[in-house]
Amino acid sequence: MRRIEHPELGIELWQGTLPNGLPIYVVPKPGWRKCRAAFVTDYGGADRRFALDGETYDTPAGVAHYLEHKMFDMPGGSVDDVFAARGANANAYTSEAVTSYHFTCADKFEENLRTLLEFVSTPYFTPETVEKERGIIGQEIAEFEDDPGAAAYMGCMRLLFGAGPLGDMVVGTAASIADITVETLRACHKAFYAPANMALCVAGDVDPEAVERAAAEVLPAERASRPVRDYGPEPGLEPLEKRCSRTMDVSAPLFCAGAKLGPAATGPDGLRQRLTAELAMRCLWGRSAPAYLELYEKSLLNDSFRFESSYAGGEEYIYLEGESADPEAALAALLAAARRDIDPAFFDRQKKALYGGFIRLLDDFWELTESLADGCFNDFDLFDAPAVLESLTCADIAAWAARLTPERVALSIIRPKEERS
Amino acid sequence: MxxxxxxxxxxxxxxxxxxxxxxxxxxxxxxxxxxxxxxxxxxxxxxxxxxxxxxxxxxxxxxxxxxxxxxxxxxxxxxxxxxxxxxxxxxxxxxxxxxxxxxxxxxxxxxxxxxxxxxxxxxxxxxxxxxxxxxxxxxxxxxxxxxxxxxxxxxxxxxxxxxxxxxxxxxxxxxxxxxxxxxxxxxxxxxxxxxxxxxxxxxxxxxxxLVPLPRGEIDFGIGTDIRLNTVDETPRTFTEEMDVSQGKLVIGYRMGQAMEDPDMAALWVTDALFGGGWPCKLSANVRERLSLCYYVYSELDRMKGIMTVASGIDPADYEKTLAEIGRQLQAVKDGDITDGEMTVARAAVSSHMLSLTDDPAALEKFWLEQNLLGLDYGPEELAALAEDVSREDVVRAAADIQCDAVYFLYGGEEEDAED
CATH class of the missing domain: 3.30.830.10 (Metalloenzyme, LuxS/M16 peptidase-like)
Incomplete structure (x- = not known):
């Protein structure tokens, strides 16, 4: 393990890679009670087609998430009980890009860490347990389908990408998960859960060397090959269709607007791409931005408005979502902001605020460990963020914003039933 | 001031x-x-x-x-x-x-x-x-x-x-x-x-x-009335329709005598054991054993003495879910609790309390509640108290829990439309 000091941030990072290819990141936090470990695989809902050792696989929507549910089964029962008996809180989530298994605990960190490494690296599935899960995941899917915010988001992703790795729900549908079997899960585990395709990220008052030792002892020693992903042809910058809407039981129209920004970069450019997007969106649409304040004062946007940039399936894309009496008018005003000049003093304040946000991220164990994994899979150093942020200029933001022409932006709307005509 | x-x-x-x-x-x-x-x-x-x-x-x-x-x-x-x-x-x-x-x-x-x-x-x-x-x-x-x-x-x-x-x-x-x-x-x-x-x-x-703060006659009399018994003899049932495919079941309980002189640590552990922790009676049975739902949990308002249980289910499973939740509550009342379940519930509460000390926003919420309850101990003390909660304490805390109302939100006949 290598120790890298960041005195200006008052933090140090320990970093190393095991012979089996597993990257490890530890941020010691002396004096904290809570520890968090995230064991993350570079495998998400978008990784549906892939090749491994000469064989190609085409898997249905929802496999990565189904696998996440089933990993908690061990030959002796559910691993939940093991964590729970030690008061640890273990959970997992699957996004378009990654599956993350994690726990937080206030006690017995090393034992919990070993349990985490053990269960994530042990594929134990039986036809009965795989079948039993279908009812539980079926209800999770039903919950998503009833959720108007999720419906607006999925509508937007469909407009941008069509059916496929990014246009389908990460959880899949009742139909797509119907045929998932023990074999499907086993093949995906073999392809994506090899240590070289994963990252172990830890924050807390822990001994970095002990983390490395535990990982070396629990995980397989050999270095397996990594799968080759196939996301299909480059989707282009224009949405497949620009508008969609449906009605649901909602109090006011909900919207989700989105745009594709082209291939996701890796290496230092990956970090620059993320920070540019974050700063640009803050300048254009953040809580201090003139466009947001005007729309808020006109009651065309409220506190539910939010935006995000995403990196998955080899693509960079953004989405803006919220509630508005007139989503078209709100979107037009938000896009008009992309063509306005940015006041340099305002720009400097936004940079300062984003820097403050980065400092606070260092206390947020969830964000910190997940961001370290993101940096690992995309080959950049998270702690370069202050320097990269400092180097960004008004011109960078203007260039970013110039790509957001109205014909590149898709809009999905969920309308209340009374509005139906 | x-x-x-x-x-x-x-x-x-x-x-x-x-x-x-x-x-x-x-x-x-x-x-x-x-x-x-x-x-x-x-x-x-x-x-x-x-x-x-x-x-x-x-x-x-x-x-x-x-x-x-x-x-x-x-x-x-x-x-x-x-x-x-x-x-x-x-x-x-x-x-x-x-x-x-x-x-x-x-x-x-x-x-x-x-x-x-x-x-x-x-x-x-x-x-x-x-x-x-x-x-x-x-x-x-x-x-x-x-x-x-x-x-x-x-x-x-x-x-x-x-x-x-x-x-x-x-x-x-x-x-x-x-x-x-x-x-x-x-x-x-x-x-x-x-x-x-x-x-x-x-x-x-x-x-x-706060120099300009006007201070008049301050209303120190504010507080919470705790109702120990249920409103009717049998639980009231309410159903409402909405355009949803998953039904939302919520059950409300009165904690009863346990609120007379509440043992807060026992209340926390009881809630964790029944439905507030993970795993717990509800997750192990309603979710894992019967595959009836993705989420099921209980939540206890220790100020008001009301506990709620919430779950998202297939409307066809309404009766079955309701019955199973009732069975699990009865098991807690009967002391049908394994040592393992006690250990997990105690650990869940104590670990939750200790983790609060690392989260300033959670500490803020915790202390505001403690102040209103007139309790002066912090999360570390509560963690220690939770470790001492026994099966008997849980049975005592749960003894008088009564179901007061059941609410179910489920899909009507209408189809949603694409346009």
Whole structure:
């Protein structure tokens, strides 16, 4: 393990890679009670087609998430009980890009860490347990389908990408998960859960060397090959269709607007791409931005408005979502902001605020460990963020914003039933 | 200052400082919406930073500090005010300016002729009405809110933290200004700080910030009425339809005799064991054994003595789920609890409490509740108490739990349309 000091941030990072290819990141936090470990695989809902050792696989929507549910089964029962008996809180989530298994605990960190490494690296599935899960995941899917915010988001992703790795729900549908079997899960585990395709990220008052030792002892020693992903042809910058809407039981129209920004970069450019997007969106649409304040004062946007940039399936894309009496008018005003000049003093304040946000991220164990994994899979150093942020200029933001022409932006709307005509 | 209470957690551990201020008032249908609108109106502008843009510029200049309106329901007390978080690292001391801004927001709003600005009041009133209406967009939260409303029609607890739509619609700037002044004069105030500054500095900063605070006759009588028994002999059942495929089941229970002289640690552990922890009786049986749902959990309001259980299910499984939840509660009452289950529940509570000490925002919520309950022990003490809770303590806490109401939200016949 290598120790890298960041005195200006008052933090140090320990970093190393095991012979089996597993990257490890530890941020010691002396004096904290809570520890968090995230064991993350570079495998998400978008990784549906892939090749491994000469064989190609085409898997249905929802496999990565189904696998996440089933990993908690061990030959002796559910691993939940093991964590729970030690008061640890273990959970997992699957996004378009990654599956993350994690726990937080206030006690017995090393034992919990070993349990985490053990269960994530042990594929134990039986036809009965795989079948039993279908009812539980079926209800999770039903919950998503009833959720108007999720419906607006999925509508937007469909407009941008069509059916496929990014246009389908990460959880899949009742139909797509119907045929998932023990074999499907086993093949995906073999392809994506090899240590070289994963990252172990830890924050807390822990001994970095002990983390490395535990990982070396629990995980397989050999270095397996990594799968080759196939996301299909480059989707282009224009949405497949620009508008969609449906009605649901909602109090006011909900919207989700989105745009594709082209291939996701890796290496230092990956970090620059993320920070540019974050700063640009803050300048254009953040809580201090003139466009947001005007729309808020006109009651065309409220506190539910939010935006995000995403990196998955080899693509960079953004989405803006919220509630508005007139989503078209709100979107037009938000896009008009992309063509306005940015006041340099305002720009400097936004940079300062984003820097403050980065400092606070260092206390947020969830964000910190997940961001370290993101940096690992995309080959950049998270702690370069202050320097990269400092180097960004008004011109960078203007260039970013110039790509957001109205014909590149898709809009999905969920309308209340009374509005139906 | 009379009726102003300060709680400080001094630590150098975090890079984030937290400061909050809440006015405490009795939760009441007549005033809840007005109270809920106030922090939003005050947050629109002050004498020195007259609008949102000026406030935003000031906060961005403080490394992106936040100060947001806060509206909470704590038992039958409504707490309204502001919560702030800001960078707290050596050389960037923001306590002074944040305290000053908080005082300004509370006491020096942008007014004309002594009245809150009609435009600000109108805008925030619209927002409040939208927020109240938008409860339905989150199906699970809506079902929870409806259960409470329907279960407690004659109790202040049945009132939502935001009030109701009709009272929100009735808000006007003249009446709201009058209400604001009365609230300032009569409400006890709770201030919380967590960060690197000494308590003495915090008190001094807040005392300076609150110099213009008018203090009249302070209403120290506010509190929560705990109803021990159920409203009817058998549980009341409520069903409502919405265009959803998954049904939302919420069950409300009264904790009964356990609230006479509540053993808080036992209540926490009982809730964790039954449905508040993971795994627990409900997750192991309703979810894992019977595959009836993705989520099922219980939540205990230790101020009011009401526990709720919520789950999302296939409407066809309604009876089966209800029966299984009842069976699991009976098992807790009967002491049909394994050593393993006891260990897990104790560990869940104690670990949750210890983790709070690393989370300034969670500490803020914890201490406000403790202060209102008149309890002076911290999360570490509660963690230790939880470790000592026995099976008998759990059985005693659960003995008199009675189901008072069942609420079910499920899909009607209508199909949604693509257009």
């Amino acid at each position: 009379p009726g102003v209470f300060v709680t400080c957690v001094r630590t150098d551990k975090f890079r984030t400082g937290i400061l909050s201020l809440h006015l405490l008032t009795a939760l009441d249908r007549q005033t809840a919406a007005q109270n809920a609108a106030l922090p939003g109106v005050l947050r629109r502008g002050t004498v020195s930073a007259p609008d949102l843009a000026a406030l935003a510029a000031r906060l961005d200049g403080m490394y992106g500090a936040h100060i947001e309106p806060s509206v909470r329901k704590l038992g039958e007390i409504q707490a309204v005010g502001f919560t702030a978080d800001f960078v707290d690292v050596p050389g960037r001391d923001l306590l002074g300016p944040m305290a000053e801004l908080m005082g300004e927001l509370l006491l020096a709003p942008n007014t004309r002729g002594g009245l809150l600005l009609p435009g600000y009041v109108e805008g925030e009133k619209r927002k409040l009405v939208d927020l109240i209406r938008a409860r339905m967009n989150d199906r699970a939260e809506y079902a929870q809110a409806r259960l409470v409303e329907l279960m407690c029609p004659g109790e202040a607890y049945g009132v939502d933290a935001l009030g109701d739509e009709a009272s929100a619609e009735a808000i006007g700037y003249v009446a709201l200004t009058r209400h604001y002044k009365a609230l300032l004069a009569a409400s006890p105030i709770e201030i919380f700080y967590c960060g690197s500054a000494d308590p003495a500095r915090v008190c001094a900063a807040m005392t300076d910030a």
